[in-house]
Amino acid sequence: MKKTLTTALLGTTLLAGTAGADEVIFAHGENPGNPRYVAAEKWAELFTACTGGESTVNVAPSATMGDDVEMLTSATAGVIQVTANSQGSMAQIVPEIDLLGLPFLFRDLPTAWAVLDGEVGDMLDERAQNAGLKILGFWDNGIRNVTHLSKHVPTPADLAGMKIRASGRMTVDIFEALGAAPAPLAWSEVPTALQSGVFDGQENPLVNIYTAKIHEITPYITMTGHKYETTPIVAGLVWWSGLDEATQACALEATAEAGKVQRQTVFDSDADLRPKMEADGAIFAEADRDAYRAASQPVYAKYAAQFPDLVAALRQAAGQE
Incomplete structure (x- = not known):
């Protein structure tokens, strides 16, 4: 059953009472078997290893922390730290990200990835930071x-x-x-x-x-x-700004490495x-x-x-x- 944002806030407060200060909540809306679900688990494994176990990750799948809009709001407020979100919901905060979904814009997925991994991705991240969010990278949500x-x-x-x-x-x-x-x-x-x-x-x-x-x-x-739609991996800017450079690098590396698996799975899925x-x-x-x-x-x-x-x-x- 999907939690309301109020329930999610309460649950997170209870978690905070029992977990260490370095716990990261990574929330998303997908169910087991979806590439986003698999990649989020991989992100948690990579980030924990990269930080030498100083940070641990609690993955909250299947919209248990609310829908995509609620998760973005929670990231901004520091209730959660990271979310694998959606292009449509993110566009409510960064309208320019909707342009990635112009009809028949990309001839294939690798073309879309190359654009997102370049100057376009940097521009969208800049806009997101102005709204209190940090884009760690772009996973995939396929051609529809x-x-x-x-x-x-x-x-x-x-x-x-x-x-x-x-x-x-x-x-x-x-x-x-x-x-x-x-x-x-x-x-x-x-x-x-x-x-x-x-x-x-x-x-x-x-x-x-x-x-x-x-x-x-x-x-x-x-x-x-x-x-086409992307899956932006988004962190709360307050949390992100409080990390040292090494931990920030771990978050970016985990996003990129888990993203390789996620993107390839989506690429292979049609066939x-x-x-x-x-x-x-x-x-x-x-x-x-x-x-x-x-x-x-x-x-x-x-x-x-x-x-x-x-x-x-x-x-x-x-x-x-």
């Missing part, structure tokens, strides 16, 4: 596809009026441009919303769909590949998971990506008007121009 309760959506016309759960403002804008009826909802609440018919479907990379068993609820999967999902009853179809790309172009015009220099720089870095 659409699932539906009862049909495939190979063209934008098939999305007309579809009630679809969207992961953030950029996703809402994309699906509004495509003619759907999108709305945001916390990830932990999506299965229940789909089962009750509040939504007709949702969009996510296959690895998230599989580990949350969304394909058992919405078995029609259309490989739209419409946008590895499809037969498993088909065995569970999922039915796959390909999308007319040229039609999707053309229909979603108004989203570029909207964000280019708001962030002209950054949109241009992103398109160039991604090899679009």
